[in-house]
Amino acid sequence: MRRGIELLGPRDIEAASFAIIQDELEVPVEPSVRPVVERVIHATADFDFAHTLVFSDAAVERGVAALASGATVVADTTMVAAGINKRVLGGFGGSVRTFIGDADVAEEARRRGITRSAVSMERACGLSGPLIFAIGNAPTALVRLCELVEEGAMAPPELVVGVPVGFVNVVESKELLLSSGLTSIVARGRKGGSTVAVAICNALLYLASHDRRE
Amino acid sequence: MRRGIELLGPRDIEAASFAIIQDELEVPVEPSVRPVVERVIHATADFDFAHTLVFSDAAVERGVAALASGATVVADTTMVAAGINKRVLGGFGGSVRTFIGDADVAEEARRRGITRSAVSMERACGLSGPLIFAIGNAPTALVRLCELVEEGAMAPPELVVGVPVGFVNVVESKELLLSSGLTSIVARGRKGGSTVAVAICNALLYLASHDRRE
Numbered sequence: 181m182r183r184g185i186e187l188l189g190p191r192d193i194e195a196a197s198f199a200i201i202q203d204e205l206e207v208p209v210e211p212s213v214r215p216v217v218e219r220v221i222h223a224t225a226d227f228d229f230a231h232t233l234v235f236s237d238a239a240v241e242r243g244v245a246a247l248a249s250g251a252t253v254v255a256d257t258t259m260v261a262a263g264i265n266k267r268v269l270g271g272f273g274g275s276v277r278t279f280i281g282d283a284d285v286a287e288e289a290r291r292r293g294i295t296r297s298a299v300s301m302e303r304a305c306g307l308s309g310p311l312i313f314a315i316g317n318a319p320t321a322l323v324r325l326c327e328l329v330e331e332g333a334m335a336p337p338e339l340v341v342g343v344p345v346g347f348v349n350v351v352e353s354k355e356l357l358l359s360s361g362l363t364s365i366v367a368r369g370r371k372g373g374s375t376v377a378v379a380i381c382n383a384l385l386y387l388a389s390h391d392r393r394e
Numbered sequence: 395m396r397r398g399i400e401l402l403g404p405r406d407i408e409a410a411s412f413a414i415i416q417d418e419l420e421v422p423v424e425p426s427v428r429p430v431v432e433r434v435i436h437a438t439a440d441f442d443f444a445h446t447l448v449f450s451d452a453a454v455e456r457g458v459a460a461l462a463s464g465a466t467v468v469a470d471t472t473m474v475a476a477g478i479n480k481r482v483l484g485g486f487g488g489s490v491r492t493f494i495g496d497a498d499v500a501e502e503a504r505r506r507g508i509t510r511s512a513v514s515m516e517r518a519c520g521l522s523g524p525l526i527f528a529i530g531n532a533p534t535a536l537v538r539l540c541e542l543v544e545e546g547a548m549a550p551p552e553l554v555v556g557v558p559v560g561f562v563n564v565v566e567s568k569e570l571l572l573s574s575g576l577t578s579i580v581a582r583g584r585k586g587g588s589t590v591a592v593a594i595c596n597a598l599l600y601l602a603s604h605d606r607r608e
Contacts, residue, residue, distance in 0.1 A: 197562050200561040201561065222560065222561075223559065223587065225560055225585045259476045259589070262472040262477075263471075263472070263473040263476075263588070295407075320407075345437065345438065345439050346436065346439055347411040347436075349407070350439070372439070373437065374589055375473070375587045375588055
């Protein structure tokens with residue numbers, strides 16, 4: 181191996197990474213949400229998330245319980261769907277669903293002049309069982325989701341991971357979620373993204389696995 | 395729609411986003427690389443990348459030419475593979491390959507005590523035609539890739555998008571790539587990730603499409 185590159189096995193790399201994060205993380209973080217905050221920083225190398233992540237009351241506990249009971253995770257994009265640890269999720273009887281790539285979703289979005297993301301949230305109304313939403317990209321998905329619950333078209337999900345990224349309607353969509361009363365984990369501000377949504381879901385999955393082992 | 399949420403169609407949202415980025419981007423950026431830098435900021439809402447993205451000589455032009463000629467994009471993770479615009483890539487005759495999920499890769503990695511990412515780069519040696527590597531996560535993939543080219547086991551790729559994220563060996567792996575002489579686009583420092591790798595590849599794809607239309 182090259183000079184300056186440490187020779188470490190895969191597990192040691194992760195352990196060393198978390199040790200650095202714990203060492204450099206200077207903001208006080210609630211112990212109950214700390215594994216989630218640390219995994220987001222691990223996935224982004226961006227300590228801003230220690231300041232911007234907001235957890236509604238018992239959001240981590242509710243998310244972990246839902247995953248342990250076999251919840252379906254509805255992802256807004258195929259990237260989010262690809263990143264969630266399906267081995268662990270499947271071990272609890274859960275699965276990932278995403279509707280963004282469906283041909284009829286694209287057709288309907290075009291016809292109505294709205295985003296595919298918004299239409300794909302409507303498709304999720306047909307799902308049964310406990311649901312967790314992982315929204316890493318589209319503010320329009322988050323807004324439509326809040327509307328569907330308010331209209332009574334969908335039961336309140338167990339958890340909404342609301343971390344879209346960007347410049348238009350992104351901040352506003354997250355504030356809407358925070359004021360909705362739904363159980364949520366939100367990255368306030370412009371930042372977020374698929375990697376953040378995935379890191380949050382996987383942190384919850386690893387907490388659920390850890391609970392099961394004890 | 396809600397107060398504070400602008401009513402915009404999908405295309406208008408993207409145009410408005412890029413207008414904000416162009417307005418707020420205060421660092422001078424070379425015109426030839428600007429579409430790539432802007433799309434990375436669009437995907438992350440993080441203006442740090444205007445400072446950290448490094449392009450080797452004619453990297454954008456070479457990447458665009460390779461994609462236009464039907465290059466295969468080798469992704470280090472399924473998230474990167476999921477995010478690349480396959481419709482546009484396929485329109486040029488190209489495709490995405492990723493080996494990280496292969497059962498025999500996992501088995502060999504375990505046996506040799508190295509990462510699956512490193513083994514998956516070895517699998518790419520068997521591919522023919524022009525190759526672009528999109529490494530958004532694993533520094534071990536980037537290091538192994540540089541070694542394989544140096545050892546002569548692989549021809550120099552048309553482009554290496556080297557944007558792993560994290561705390562251990564990440565900075566060093568990118569500096570190794572920068573000193574390798576390979577054609578590369580690198581996000582210097584700790585930051586990077588799947589979304590950054592995808593944004594770079596898609597920016598190149600949209601440039602290639604634009605060239606074709608003219």
